[in-house]
Amino acid sequence: xxxxxxxxxxxxxxxxxxxxxxxxxxxxxxxxxxxxxxxxxxxxxxxxxxxxxxxxxxxxxxxxxxxxxxxxxxxxxxxxxxxxxxxxxxxxxxxxxxxxxxxxxxxxxxxxxxxxxxxxxxxxxxxxxxxxxxxxxxxxxxxxxxxxxxxxxxxxxxxxxxxxxxxxxxxxxxxxxxxxxxxxxxxxx
Amino acid sequence: xxxxxxxxxxxxxxxxxxxxxxxxxxxxxxxxxxxxxxxxxxxxxxxxxxxxxxxxxxxxxxxxxxxxxxxxxxxxxxxxxxxxxxxxxxxxxxxxxxxxxxxxxxxxxxxxxxxxxxxxxxxxxxxxxxxxxxxxxxxxxxxxxxxxxxxxxxxxxxxxxxxxxxxxxxxxxxxxxxxxxxxxxxxxx
Numbered sequence: 001x002x003x004x005x006x007x008x009x010x011x012x013x014x015x016x017x018x019x020x021x022x023x024x025x026x027x028x029x030x031x032x033x034x035x036x037x038x039x040x041x042x043x044x045x046x047x048x049x050x051x052x053x054x055x056x057x058x059x060x061x062x063x064x065x066x067x068x069x070x071x072x073x074x075x076x077x078x079x080x081x082x083x084x085x086x087x088x089x090x091x092x093x094x095x096x097x098x099x100x101x102x103x104x105x106x107x108x109x110x111x112x113x114x115x116x117x118x119x120x121x122x123x124x125x126x127x128x129x130x131x132x133x134x135x136x137x138x139x140x141x142x143x144x145x146x147x148x149x150x151x152x153x154x155x156x157x158x159x160x161x162x163x164x165x166x167x168x169x170x171x172x173x174x175x176x177x178x179x180x181x182x183x184x185x186x187x188x189x
Numbered sequence: 190x191x192x193x194x195x196x197x198x199x200x201x202x203x204x205x206x207x208x209x210x211x212x213x214x215x216x217x218x219x220x221x222x223x224x225x226x227x228x229x230x231x232x233x234x235x236x237x238x239x240x241x242x243x244x245x246x247x248x249x250x251x252x253x254x255x256x257x258x259x260x261x262x263x264x265x266x267x268x269x270x271x272x273x274x275x276x277x278x279x280x281x282x283x284x285x286x287x288x289x290x291x292x293x294x295x296x297x298x299x300x301x302x303x304x305x306x307x308x309x310x311x312x313x314x315x316x317x318x319x320x321x322x323x324x325x326x327x328x329x330x331x332x333x334x335x336x337x338x339x340x341x342x343x344x345x346x347x348x349x350x351x352x353x354x355x356x357x358x359x360x361x362x363x364x365x366x367x368x369x370x371x372x373x374x375x376x377x378x
Contacts, residue, residue, distance in 0.1 A: 051281075076252050091287075
């Protein structure tokens with residue numbers, strides 16, 4: 001096995017991963033990140049987010065060559081024209097993506113080669129809350145169910161441990177499970 | 190002014206909106222929705238979510254003609270190759286999109302013509318949590334700041350009221366502010 005094959009596992013450069021961990025251990029200020037998004041309303045349920053710059057490791061990151069553009073919409077039954085996934089579906093995407101990346105990085109760090117990771121997510125919502133028809137019913141999901149299918153070159157118990165650890169370390173799983181303070185300010189000109 | 194111009198406000202068909210509210214008032218079972226996402230790992234920090242079907246109004250919705258495909262990634266400093274916004278950024282998109290759509294719908298229902306809605310979101314994260322370097326630091330954002338700029342044919346106070354009401358009714362604002370129970374199950378074959 002070549003050195004490269006040992007270093008890059010599950011598509012993750014583990015030498016860089018352990019180097020990053022060591023760098024942060026010796027200078028924790030490197031760990032302060034700020035992520036951003038900018039959104040613009042287009043029409044009805046159609047709005048568009050652009051994402052590019054972020055702050056990391058004591059400086060503004062300039063490594064991205066282009067911005068990401070993500071559209072939102074609603075299906076017809078929610079008065080839109082399907083210009084994109086709806087916001088609740090985008091939240092499920094964020095959760096799936098974060099758990100999956102966490103899982104893949106944990107497996108890489110622990111020397112486990114993964115061969116497949118798939119997940120399905122379901123969130124139940126009684127829209128009487130969000131539509132303002134009930135004060136007893138919450139606006140968001142009542143709950144979210146995530147079902148993973150994970151295959152890799154490790155015993156079942158090890159694979160389950162990796163999924164467990166991914167939950168313990170996923171940023172979006174923490175946000176969605178525990179909530180985060182959100183402040184909103186408004187300018188009208 | 191034509192009837193159409195009066196009915197469709199901010200791109201929202203208010204006749205359909207009030208019709209939907211009346212229908213749910215007379216049969217609350219119509220308000221039970223289930224949204225879904227399916228994710229597949231590709232390589233490293235690259236994974237892909239597909240979104241299409243959902244349950245609404247006592248049946249499986251079949252109105253969408255195609256699935257949405259959303260890719261996730263990480264920037265170089267987080268060991269990825271920028272194959273998409275990272276999961277935390279996607280969560281900011283979900284929040285921005287939901288607040289914006291809520292705001293636009295509330296304005297439509299209240300007879301306010303909007304001319305511009307923009308927002309910028311920032312989330313601070315100390316990645317020592319998500320990287321497993323500290324048990325005292327949380328994995329997710331410490332907090333999220335949303336800054337709206339709203340313009341419309343209404344006094345400033347009315348526009349501010351609409352943003353306030355949008356926060357009170359946004360599904361994703363509720364989820365991100367208050368958290369939601371998330372269950373994760375795993376199959377390994």
